[in-house]
Amino acid sequence: MAPGSEDDMNALRVLVADKQAAVDRQSNEVRALKAAKADEVAVNKAVNLLKDLKLELQSISKELVSKATGGETSVLSRETFRKTLSNTLERRLFYIPSFKIYGGVAGLYDYGPPGCAIKANVLAIWRQHFVLEENMLEVDCPCVTPEMVLKASGHVEKFTDLMVKDEKTGACYRADHLLKDFVKESLEKDPLMPPDKKEELKHVLAMLDEFTAEQLGAKLKKYGIKSPETKNSLSDPYPFNLMFSTSIGPTGLLQGYLRPETAQGIFVNFRDLYYYNGSKLPFAAAQIGQAFRNEIAPRQGLLRVREFTLAEIEHFVNPDDKSHPKFSTVANLEFYLYPREEQMTLKQPVKTQIGHAVAKGIVNNETLGYFIARTYLFLARLGIDKERLRFRQHLQNEMAHYAADCWDAEIECSYGWIECVGLADRSAYDLKAHTDMSKTDLVAHETFSEPKDVAQLLVVPNKKELGMFFKKSAKMVQEALEVMEEVEALKMKAELESEGMASLHLCTTGQRVTITREMVSISKEIETLHGRTFTPSVIEPSFGVGRIIYCLFEHCFYTRSSNAGDDQLNVFRFPASVAPIKCTVFPLVQNVKLEVTAKEISSALTREGVANKIDITGTSIGKRYARTDEIGVPFAITVDFDEKTVTVRERDTKAQIRVPVEEVAKVVNDVADARRTWIEVQSHYPGVMSKDSNQ
Amino acid sequence: MAPGSEDDMNALRVLVADKQAAVDRQSNEVRALKAAKADEVAVNKAVNLLKDLKLELQSISKELVSKATGGETSVLSRETFRKTLSNTLERRLFYIPSFKIYGGVAGLYDYGPPGCAIKANVLAIWRQHFVLEENMLEVDCPCVTPEMVLKASGHVEKFTDLMVKDEKTGACYRADHLLKDFVKESLEKDPLMPPDKKEELKHVLAMLDEFTAEQLGAKLKKYGIKSPETKNSLSDPYPFNLMFSTSIGPTGLLQGYLRPETAQGIFVNFRDLYYYNGSKLPFAAAQIGQAFRNEIAPRQGLLRVREFTLAEIEHFVNPDDKSHPKFSTVANLEFYLYPREEQMTLKQPVKTQIGHAVAKGIVNNETLGYFIARTYLFLARLGIDKERLRFRQHLQNEMAHYAADCWDAEIECSYGWIECVGLADRSAYDLKAHTDMSKTDLVAHETFSEPKDVAQLLVVPNKKELGMFFKKSAKMVQEALEVMEEVEALKMKAELESEGMASLHLCTTGQRVTITREMVSISKEIETLHGRTFTPSVIEPSFGVGRIIYCLFEHCFYTRSSNAGDDQLNVFRFPASVAPIKCTVFPLVQNVKLEVTAKEISSALTREGVANKIDITGTSIGKRYARTDEIGVPFAITVDFDEKTVTVRERDTKAQIRVPVEEVAKVVNDVADARRTWIEVQSHYPGVMSKDSNQ
CATH class of the missing domain: 1.10.287 (Helix Hairpins)
Structure with a gap:
C-alpha cells in the first residue's frame, strides 16, 4: 500500500x-x-x-x-481478514468451487448469483466507460483458436512456466514456487542466519522471475530441494506450455488451443476493422471474453485461475503521433504512480498528475497516459480504494524487447499488490508478426498534408556488362547489388568514383567479386512522396476482470457489531451500480396486506429495471437487514401498517427515511442509477429515528 | 412459414x-x-x-x-435473398469468418462491431426479461469441464454423430449428410422416377435422424454412395463424439472437455442454489455462456457452428405441482403451436391460446406453458416476425425417454424452419444422474401442510431362522428379501399365508431358494408422514443466441430503392433496443461550427447512455443515411446552419422532425428506450418535408 x-x-x-x-x-x-x-x-x-x-x-x-x-x-491480521471474507463469499455464493460435488477442479470457480450479478454489472460499466464513451469497435471471437495464430503471436513457443516432476509419483510443481517456498521458509525459520547467507537468499527471491531453466535447476540442486509431499527427487526444470490444447474437427489434423488472451482475435481482424473505421487512425477495438491458462498448480484462490474473463482494448495509432485528442480532459488527475526509477531506488509510489508524468517523459506518450487515467477512473468508479491502487511501471527487464512502455494497475489486497490491469505500448510487434505469418499486410496508409521530397537511392546494374563478365553468376551479382543497404551503396559509389572499382560480398556464396564503374550506376534522386504505408503501433490496456472483482470484494468488505454487540456483522459497501441487487422489499411482519403492497413495489422496481428481491419470511427485520448487508444491497424498503408511506434504509449509514408508496420505486431507481444522491433524497423526505441502532 | x-x-x-x-x-x-x-x-x-x-x-x-x-x-428467391443479406452482413462486419487472414476455420465466426453490439443488446434484454423479471439465480461456470460431469450427463457416451471416412484420404463426412445429399439430388435430377422408388427415397429422408449406424451403413452401400470429392470408398459409419477434448493440469491424467451446453454447471450446483433460495421450490437458475460442438463438417453458415453462446434456464419444481403462479398473466396470449398430433396428420400449425393448450393437455403443464409464452414475448420483443415463429412439439420418438414434454421455438428463415429455443420438461433425469455419479443427494424436501397417513410395506427377515437354514448364504437371502419390490413381497406374503412357503430368486447367484413362514414377516403398516424428500423435476428453456440473432437479421432485413431509383438500398428494421447504434450525428456539410455542435450533441447522447456515432465525412447526407440504414441505426440527427434546432430522421418511415438542440439527446434517449414512441414525438415537433424522398 x-x-x-x-x-x-x-x-x-x-x-x-x-x-x-x-x-x-x-x-x-x-x-x-x-x-x-x-x-x-x-x-x-x-x-x-x-x-x-x-x-x-x-x-x-x-x-x-x-x-x-x-x-x-502483520500476515496474521491479513489472513484473519481473508478468512472472514472468504467465508462470507463462499457461504453467500459469490463464488463456488466448480464441480464441487465431484471434489472440484483446482483453479476453476463458478460465480454464484451475487457474484454473477456483480460481474455483469462490472462488464456493463466497462462497456459504458470504454466502448461507448470512446467509440471503440467491439468484437467477439471464439475461444477455440488454430495453432497458426498462436505460433505467430509467440504463445506456442513462449507461453510456458518452468515445471519439475516428482521422479517417482510424477506429481508436477512449478519450479519457481518450490524455490520461493524454500527461501521464504528458511528466512522465517532462521532469523539469526549469517548476513551473507541472508543476502544470498534475498537475492534469489528478487531474481526468481529471471532465472532460466538451467539456473533454476542449479538452485534447486544447491539447496537440496525435494518433492514437497514425498521428499522424492525432482526432475530438472523444463518448460510446460500453459495453453489448453485441443483438436479442431474430426480428423485430428488441425491442432487448436483455447486462447490465452482475447487480443489475437483483434489483431487478425485489423485489416477489416481499419476499413470499417473509414481507413483512419487512431481507433480502438475491444473484446470481452473468456481466456484460459492451464496452470501447473493454481494458488491464491480467485487470483490465479485456469479460466477467466478478460476485457481487452487494442488502440491502434500512428507510431509518429501518439498524442490523444482527449488527453487534456484527464491531464489534471492525480493518483499513485510508481515509475521504474522510484522502484530501482527503493522509493515509494507518489501521487502524480498524469499530465506531469507525460510531460516529463515518465509515461511514454499521451495515449498511454490517457488510458492509465481512464483506467484509474474506471477502477475508482467500481469502488476500488484509491489509496490502495497504484500504477507500477515495468522494469526494463520485465518488458518485452519490442515494448515502448508498460504500466500495471496494481491493487493492494490481502495477498499483496496484485496486477489487475496491464497497460502496454507494444509498438508494431503484433501486427508485424501476423503480417509475416499470414502474408497479409496489416498496415495503414497515411496521406501527407503536403507532399514530401525524399532523397531516394537508385542502384541500376548494367545487365549486359555483368552478363559478359560474370556469365552464369551474373544474376546473383545483380541481386546482390540491388539489395545493398544505403551505407554500403554509398561507400561503393565513392570507391568506384575514386578507384574505378570496388569489392562486393555475395552473401549467398560467401565469395567476393570485383565491380567496375561500367557495371553499375549508383545515384541519389529526389522523389516526391504523397503519403506512406506503415504498420501501426498498438497500445493495449488489458483488464483481468476476475482479479478486479476479487480486489473489489476485499476493498468493499467490512464488519460492524450487531445489535446486541456480541456478533460481527458483515457488510459490502458496493456502489449501487455494482451491487448485485439494488434493493430489497420487506413486509415488516407476515401479513397478507403488507405482502400485497410489497409485491406491488417489487413489480414497480422491476418495471424500472431495478434488480430487487422480496423477502416475506417472518425473520426479524434486523436479521433481514443483516442478511442483505452481507451481499451488499444498498437499499431496503420496509412496508408497515402505514398505508401511505414506507421506510427506505441505506446500507452503510443505516439511515432511514419515509417515502410515499407511489414514489418509492422511482426514488430508489434514481439513487441506484446515481441521478440523485442519497444525501439529496434524505433531505427531501422525513427521517426515521430507529429504535434499534443496528437496523 | x-x-x-x-x-x-x-x-x-x-x-x-x-x-x-x-x-x-x-x-x-x-x-x-x-x-x-x-x-x-x-x-x-x-x-x-x-x-x-x-x-x-x-x-x-x-x-x-x-x-x-x-x-x-422458390429456392432461387431464397438464395438471392440470402446472398444479398450475407453480403451486407459480411461487408458491414456484422460477422467475420474467424482467423480469416489464415484462411479461416470452418464453423468459427467472429461478431464484428455491429454484430457484437446486437449480441450484447439481445443478452441484456434476455437478462431483463428472464433473470430480473423472474428473479432467477444466475450463475457463471467455466467452459472447461472434467470428464466425470459429462459422463454423468451422458455426453461422453451419447453426444455423437455418425461419421464415415474416405478410405484413402481420411477425409471425414457426416454419414446422414451424404445420404441426404444423394437422395435430394436423385429426386431433383429424375422427376420421372417410378413412384415406388420415389416413395422409398422420401421415406429415407423422413427417417434420416432415426437410422442406427448399421442402417445408415446399409443405405450408403445400397445406393453406392462414395466419398464426394474423390469417389473413393467410404468406411462404415461410426459414432464420433462432438465434444472438444482437452487435458486439465500438467499431468495429462485429468481428462476434460469443453462443455457442450451450460446446463450441467447449474445441475451440479443444485444443492447450494436450493439452499440459497431458502430451501424452497420452485426456483429457476440461469446461465449465459459459451458452448462448443466439434462438428464433423459445419454447414449452414451461422446456424451450425463449433462455438456458440447459449442462454439456459433450469426451473426446478415439485413434480407433483407444476402449476405456475404467473400463468394467468400469459394465458390469453395467442401464437402458432404445432402439436405432435397436427404434425402426424400433416396439418398446419394453428394460432392457439396458450391457456387453452395447457387446459386441453396439449402442453403438459402450466410451468412449461408459461415459459413457452414468455419465450414468445421475448422473441417478439427482439423483432422476430410473429408470423414466422412457431412452437413445435417433439414427436414421441424425438424425445428422450425421461422427458415429460418438449417444444422447440422454430423460426423460419431462408434455410427453412430453424430450432432456436428448446423448451423441455426433463423430469428428474439430470439431478438423479448427478446424484448417482457424485453420491451427493440433489434433492428437495417438502413439509406437508397436514400430516399424511401412508401404508408402508414392512419386510422383517428372521435372521436366526435364516442363519440356521442357509448357513453361509443366509446374508444373501436376507438381502434378497429386503430389496423385494412391493408386488413381489405381497405375492410372497399371500403364498406364505396360503401354502406356508414360497420361492425366492437370488439375482446375485441366479439360484432359487424356498422361504418358509418362519423366515420372514411381511406386513403393511400405516405410517404418518410429515413431509417427504424428492428429486425435483426440471423445466429447461435453452436459447441458441447466435441462431436467434441470425434469424433476426433475416426478419429485419429489407431493401428499398435509392434516391435515383437505380440502386437497391439495404435496411435493417431492428427495434431500437436491439440496434447496434441508436443514433448517428451528422454535420450537414464539413464546417467547424457544425462539427462543434455535432460533437456536443454526441457527448450529450453518450452521457445519457445512448450508443451513438458521429460522421463528419463530407459524403452527401443521403449516402450517410443509407450507410447507417444498412446497419439498422434507427435515428439520425443532422446539424445544419439553424443554430436552435436540428433534424431527427427515423429510419423506416424516413420521416423528419425539427427538435431544439438542447432537447434532442433526451428525446432520442426516450424514443430509443421506448419511454415515448416515435409517433408521439412526431406529433410534438414540427415535421420536415424532405426535398429528397430517399433521405
Whole structure:
C-alpha cells in the first residue's frame, strides 16, 4: 500500500486519540455502574456501548498502522481478514468451487448469483466507460483458436512456466514456487542466519522471475530441494506450455488451443476493422471474453485461475503521433504512480498528475497516459480504494524487447499488490508478426498534408556488362547489388568514383567479386512522396476482470457489531451500480396486506429495471437487514401498517427515511442509477429515528 | 412459414392490384412523355418514379406469394435473398469468418462491431426479461469441464454423430449428410422416377435422424454412395463424439472437455442454489455462456457452428405441482403451436391460446406453458416476425425417454424452419444422474401442510431362522428379501399365508431358494408422514443466441430503392433496443461550427447512455443515411446552419422532425428506450418535408 498522505495520517491520529478517550470514559462508566450495583439493563447497555467503541477504535488503529507502514500489516491480521471474507463469499455464493460435488477442479470457480450479478454489472460499466464513451469497435471471437495464430503471436513457443516432476509419483510443481517456498521458509525459520547467507537468499527471491531453466535447476540442486509431499527427487526444470490444447474437427489434423488472451482475435481482424473505421487512425477495438491458462498448480484462490474473463482494448495509432485528442480532459488527475526509477531506488509510489508524468517523459506518450487515467477512473468508479491502487511501471527487464512502455494497475489486497490491469505500448510487434505469418499486410496508409521530397537511392546494374563478365553468376551479382543497404551503396559509389572499382560480398556464396564503374550506376534522386504505408503501433490496456472483482470484494468488505454487540456483522459497501441487487422489499411482519403492497413495489422496481428481491419470511427485520448487508444491497424498503408511506434504509449509514408508496420505486431507481444522491433524497423526505441502532 | 391469415392475404391482394394499376398508369405516362419528346428532366423523373413503383410491386407480390404458399417460395428467391443479406452482413462486419487472414476455420465466426453490439443488446434484454423479471439465480461456470460431469450427463457416451471416412484420404463426412445429399439430388435430377422408388427415397429422408449406424451403413452401400470429392470408398459409419477434448493440469491424467451446453454447471450446483433460495421450490437458475460442438463438417453458415453462446434456464419444481403462479398473466396470449398430433396428420400449425393448450393437455403443464409464452414475448420483443415463429412439439420418438414434454421455438428463415429455443420438461433425469455419479443427494424436501397417513410395506427377515437354514448364504437371502419390490413381497406374503412357503430368486447367484413362514414377516403398516424428500423435476428453456440473432437479421432485413431509383438500398428494421447504434450525428456539410455542435450533441447522447456515432465525412447526407440504414441505426440527427434546432430522421418511415438542440439527446434517449414512441414525438415537433424522398 502506498503510505497515506501526512494530512490523512494526522486526521487518523486525532481520530484514534479521540476514540481512545471515549473508550476510557466508557470503561470508567461501566466500572462505576457495576460498583453501584446498577440494574442489569443499564449495565448491559453500557457494556454494549463499550464493546462498540472498542471495535471502532480497533478498526481505526488498524487503518492507521496500515497507512503508516505502507501495508506492512502483520500476515496474521491479513489472513484473519481473508478468512472472514472468504467465508462470507463462499457461504453467500459469490463464488463456488466448480464441480464441487465431484471434489472440484483446482483453479476453476463458478460465480454464484451475487457474484454473477456483480460481474455483469462490472462488464456493463466497462462497456459504458470504454466502448461507448470512446467509440471503440467491439468484437467477439471464439475461444477455440488454430495453432497458426498462436505460433505467430509467440504463445506456442513462449507461453510456458518452468515445471519439475516428482521422479517417482510424477506429481508436477512449478519450479519457481518450490524455490520461493524454500527461501521464504528458511528466512522465517532462521532469523539469526549469517548476513551473507541472508543476502544470498534475498537475492534469489528478487531474481526468481529471471532465472532460466538451467539456473533454476542449479538452485534447486544447491539447496537440496525435494518433492514437497514425498521428499522424492525432482526432475530438472523444463518448460510446460500453459495453453489448453485441443483438436479442431474430426480428423485430428488441425491442432487448436483455447486462447490465452482475447487480443489475437483483434489483431487478425485489423485489416477489416481499419476499413470499417473509414481507413483512419487512431481507433480502438475491444473484446470481452473468456481466456484460459492451464496452470501447473493454481494458488491464491480467485487470483490465479485456469479460466477467466478478460476485457481487452487494442488502440491502434500512428507510431509518429501518439498524442490523444482527449488527453487534456484527464491531464489534471492525480493518483499513485510508481515509475521504474522510484522502484530501482527503493522509493515509494507518489501521487502524480498524469499530465506531469507525460510531460516529463515518465509515461511514454499521451495515449498511454490517457488510458492509465481512464483506467484509474474506471477502477475508482467500481469502488476500488484509491489509496490502495497504484500504477507500477515495468522494469526494463520485465518488458518485452519490442515494448515502448508498460504500466500495471496494481491493487493492494490481502495477498499483496496484485496486477489487475496491464497497460502496454507494444509498438508494431503484433501486427508485424501476423503480417509475416499470414502474408497479409496489416498496415495503414497515411496521406501527407503536403507532399514530401525524399532523397531516394537508385542502384541500376548494367545487365549486359555483368552478363559478359560474370556469365552464369551474373544474376546473383545483380541481386546482390540491388539489395545493398544505403551505407554500403554509398561507400561503393565513392570507391568506384575514386578507384574505378570496388569489392562486393555475395552473401549467398560467401565469395567476393570485383565491380567496375561500367557495371553499375549508383545515384541519389529526389522523389516526391504523397503519403506512406506503415504498420501501426498498438497500445493495449488489458483488464483481468476476475482479479478486479476479487480486489473489489476485499476493498468493499467490512464488519460492524450487531445489535446486541456480541456478533460481527458483515457488510459490502458496493456502489449501487455494482451491487448485485439494488434493493430489497420487506413486509415488516407476515401479513397478507403488507405482502400485497410489497409485491406491488417489487413489480414497480422491476418495471424500472431495478434488480430487487422480496423477502416475506417472518425473520426479524434486523436479521433481514443483516442478511442483505452481507451481499451488499444498498437499499431496503420496509412496508408497515402505514398505508401511505414506507421506510427506505441505506446500507452503510443505516439511515432511514419515509417515502410515499407511489414514489418509492422511482426514488430508489434514481439513487441506484446515481441521478440523485442519497444525501439529496434524505433531505427531501422525513427521517426515521430507529429504535434499534443496528437496523 | 405459417400461411398468413385470410384477412392479411386479402389486404395484400388489394395492395398488389392497386400497385399494378399505378405501374400501368405510370408506364403510359412515360410513353406519352417520350412520344411528346418532353424535356429530359421530366422524362427521367417519370422513369425513376416508374422504377420505384415496379420495385414496390415486386416486393409486395413476393410477400403475397410467400404468405399464400406457406413459405414454399422458390429456392432461387431464397438464395438471392440470402446472398444479398450475407453480403451486407459480411461487408458491414456484422460477422467475420474467424482467423480469416489464415484462411479461416470452418464453423468459427467472429461478431464484428455491429454484430457484437446486437449480441450484447439481445443478452441484456434476455437478462431483463428472464433473470430480473423472474428473479432467477444466475450463475457463471467455466467452459472447461472434467470428464466425470459429462459422463454423468451422458455426453461422453451419447453426444455423437455418425461419421464415415474416405478410405484413402481420411477425409471425414457426416454419414446422414451424404445420404441426404444423394437422395435430394436423385429426386431433383429424375422427376420421372417410378413412384415406388420415389416413395422409398422420401421415406429415407423422413427417417434420416432415426437410422442406427448399421442402417445408415446399409443405405450408403445400397445406393453406392462414395466419398464426394474423390469417389473413393467410404468406411462404415461410426459414432464420433462432438465434444472438444482437452487435458486439465500438467499431468495429462485429468481428462476434460469443453462443455457442450451450460446446463450441467447449474445441475451440479443444485444443492447450494436450493439452499440459497431458502430451501424452497420452485426456483429457476440461469446461465449465459459459451458452448462448443466439434462438428464433423459445419454447414449452414451461422446456424451450425463449433462455438456458440447459449442462454439456459433450469426451473426446478415439485413434480407433483407444476402449476405456475404467473400463468394467468400469459394465458390469453395467442401464437402458432404445432402439436405432435397436427404434425402426424400433416396439418398446419394453428394460432392457439396458450391457456387453452395447457387446459386441453396439449402442453403438459402450466410451468412449461408459461415459459413457452414468455419465450414468445421475448422473441417478439427482439423483432422476430410473429408470423414466422412457431412452437413445435417433439414427436414421441424425438424425445428422450425421461422427458415429460418438449417444444422447440422454430423460426423460419431462408434455410427453412430453424430450432432456436428448446423448451423441455426433463423430469428428474439430470439431478438423479448427478446424484448417482457424485453420491451427493440433489434433492428437495417438502413439509406437508397436514400430516399424511401412508401404508408402508414392512419386510422383517428372521435372521436366526435364516442363519440356521442357509448357513453361509443366509446374508444373501436376507438381502434378497429386503430389496423385494412391493408386488413381489405381497405375492410372497399371500403364498406364505396360503401354502406356508414360497420361492425366492437370488439375482446375485441366479439360484432359487424356498422361504418358509418362519423366515420372514411381511406386513403393511400405516405410517404418518410429515413431509417427504424428492428429486425435483426440471423445466429447461435453452436459447441458441447466435441462431436467434441470425434469424433476426433475416426478419429485419429489407431493401428499398435509392434516391435515383437505380440502386437497391439495404435496411435493417431492428427495434431500437436491439440496434447496434441508436443514433448517428451528422454535420450537414464539413464546417467547424457544425462539427462543434455535432460533437456536443454526441457527448450529450453518450452521457445519457445512448450508443451513438458521429460522421463528419463530407459524403452527401443521403449516402450517410443509407450507410447507417444498412446497419439498422434507427435515428439520425443532422446539424445544419439553424443554430436552435436540428433534424431527427427515423429510419423506416424516413420521416423528419425539427427538435431544439438542447432537447434532442433526451428525446432520442426516450424514443430509443421506448419511454415515448416515435409517433408521439412526431406529433410534438414540427415535421420536415424532405426535398429528397430517399433521405
